[in-house]
Amino acid sequence: MNKLFVVVMLFGFAFAKAQLQQPSPSDSLMLRSIYDQNLTKSKSYEWLDHLSNQIGGRLSGSPQAQLAVEYTYKELLKIADTAWLQPVQVPKWTRGTPEIAYIESTDGSRLKVNVCALGGSIATPELGLRAPVIEVQGIDDLKSLGSQVKGKIVFYNRPMEPTKIQTFEAYGGCVDQRYSGAMEASKLGAVGVIVRSMNLRMDDLPHTGSMSYGNLPLEQYIPAAAISTNDAQKLHLELQKNKNTEFYLQQNCQNLGETTSYNVIAQINGSKFSDEIILVGGHLDSWDLGDGSHDDGAGVVQSMQVLQTMRNLNYQPQRTIRVVLFMNEENGLRGARAYASQVKELNQRHIFALESDAGGFTPRGFSFDASKSQMRQVVSWRPLFKPYLIHYFELGGSGADVGPLKGNGTILAGLRPDSQRYFDHHHAANDTFDAVNKRELELGAASMTSLIYLFDKYGNPEAKLD
């Protein structure tokens, strides 16, 4: 090899490096260490066991949410350079006693069905609500019915689309029924709303989730509940047999105003660029029916594990690595908003923000909210992840909690685990610890730590201050 060639090659390499920072062989070794650590010495599963089995469902404003704040803060203090609580005002809603519902046939017979109040819904009258049912395939369908809706219970029955490979897309195509269904039905004089659970599987579990009355006056609020997919099918068949079928619903949930809760924040300070923040987070609150293991206990403990793994490996980041455990993602997003507004106020520079809020299943990769040049950088790292079967690096949504940080060149991202089973458990009584596989959880945390390591090493030249 002649000298000129070597010089040209080196120059070319340096030039390429300036254009796009290429990962080095030491990065491969670092990723191997990160995965090995996570698969042998992770605390994530033990933390999740505590959150799920010792604390349980962590609805905003509940005693369990407060216990989760205290527990994770205490655990993070053991790992981080510094940890603190950011106060957040959150809505407090309680389910009350278990809901009761029947499909009531015109022949006087009745069939008990599985329902649960949607989060934020009002109660029915104490003795329940009984009314004829009108089935619709969504809000457009509802609007086309106009005055026929008056005095009825509206039954939203558009199922999730099974042909979507990414189940979050199927969810996105249905969830307007749950969120805005009651508001829209009320405007047309409906007296209540039953929504088919956002679940691709046919089973007996109702799935709760947030709903909103928007700007309706209080007196126009109507009760809203989810019905299991099996029972939605039964109601559909009953209505096909007889349009005069009635539905009986009794629920005594309550909106109890607001209360103070907290985002839990902790960080390892950067050794070189401490004012450049890399955020990783999930949300600490959950729904109340299960114990919130997938949604989002998994994201919480994976985020905490990012710091733990850096400590285990004696890795000193150049940039500040900050864990944020957001409060109130499920029914208000108050934690995310409070955090983003404080970031703005303090003029803190976030170069990257990664969220894990899609379950603790086998990780497949990440979706990014980033510029084209930023994506080129990220995609150049993909080969490093191949040994770990992480293949998905695509533009797309990041996550609800990091969303408000958009702007100033901050790259936002979401961990993308395998999504096939997610909506079997989402917001239902079977979102429980036993549904999380330890290795899958650990592989997710390892993938997150690996990506954060690369951002810590190579930075994000496009990120700027406000």
Added chain:
Amino acid sequence: MNKLFVVVMLFGFAFAKAQLQQPSPSDSLMLRSIYDQNLTKSKSYEWLDHLSNQIGGRLSGSPQAQLAVEYTYKELLKIADTAWLQPVQVPKWTRGTPEIAYIESTDGSRLKVNVCALGGSIATPELGLRAPVIEVQGIDDLKSLGSQVKGKIVFYNRPMEPTKIQTFEAYGGCVDQRYSGAMEASKLGAVGVIVRSMNLRMDDLPHTGSMSYGNLPLEQYIPAAAISTNDAQKLHLELQKNKNTEFYLQQNCQNLGETTSYNVIAQINGSKFSDEIILVGGHLDSWDLGDGSHDDGAGVVQSMQVLQTMRNLNYQPQRTIRVVLFMNEENGLRGARAYASQVKELNQRHIFALESDAGGFTPRGFSFDASKSQMRQVVSWRPLFKPYLIHYFELGGSGADVGPLKGNGTILAGLRPDSQRYFDHHHAANDTFDAVNKRELELGAASMTSLIYLFDKYGNPEAKLD
């Protein structure tokens, strides 16, 4: 664009096409149809429900294995152009009544532990076997102990390596203890063998599996059982406290000679190249502790679904698409050998043989046993699979049942589902229907059908007759 350029480009394209048949836009549409069909109109889950819940565990030679032969044959007759049974002599082994085992401390206390006889093992004496225990990390370790083994129960306790991302590699690194452990221990005078279950998870379920006494004379056969991972850990700790700890095992399994069973075979005849066979299969037998839903009920119904989907889509293959449901993969591979020997005898040309025997989890891709040029062809199809998140197209093992078809340019392949949870269930009482997710199963079948469609369309020019 000038004409010459167009001509050169077209020529270049045609040339590339001759070298490597490029998938066409119609292939994308066909794959979309295949996935849509599988996610909306599949019979696979219903078939699996029958195999698992109406029939149950299908150990070779058992009444359940016979019922499974009859059921799948009857179902395949409804779909295929032709279906038949190939007789196979299989070993018949029965577990008998549930095994009993204790760790017996020198202070007289005893701890009940969860064990199960390994498939093919002999029974203990009727009143059980009691002996001191010697722990080893594997067969090399055993051999280094020499005469110390005499009169003892050997406890093989090398765990599966958690840092392997593909859990089948971790299995491959341990399974010699189960398969050959008793034979090797017997040569050194051991009286029995306890093997740590091949399971990455810590739990209470023992995992069975095949073992062999090799060429040992009958009088040197010693009983062999698997112990749950939790109990293996307990036994390990007890031995650390006291080297004189004894183990008590009672099992009354029996080897009952041979019996006749069957491979179930069915095909849609090719319209153009009917003598070119594309095989897809799984194995009909299973272990007896669970109902064999993942191993390999899933592979069976996915293979059947390949034909069903072609019928649903009115797709007439050019080549013959043959389903083979192999008998006796678990403890003898007799079905696979009988099939391969008949293929040789009849001089049948197999261009491609695909096996599904790695569980019904979300498919990630395929591993191939193929030449470099064949792999180039296969890898050129990868972009077609991207919308379905199928990314893994690598050289590697295919499967035990298609293995004997190796040679003559036949491409062998195995479906590669996500493997993280597989060994939590493998050969244990929790390999049951509820552990299979309907969509994951269907996505596997869709991926298999898609690959078979491409082989049907583009062929395999390297495949030849014997």
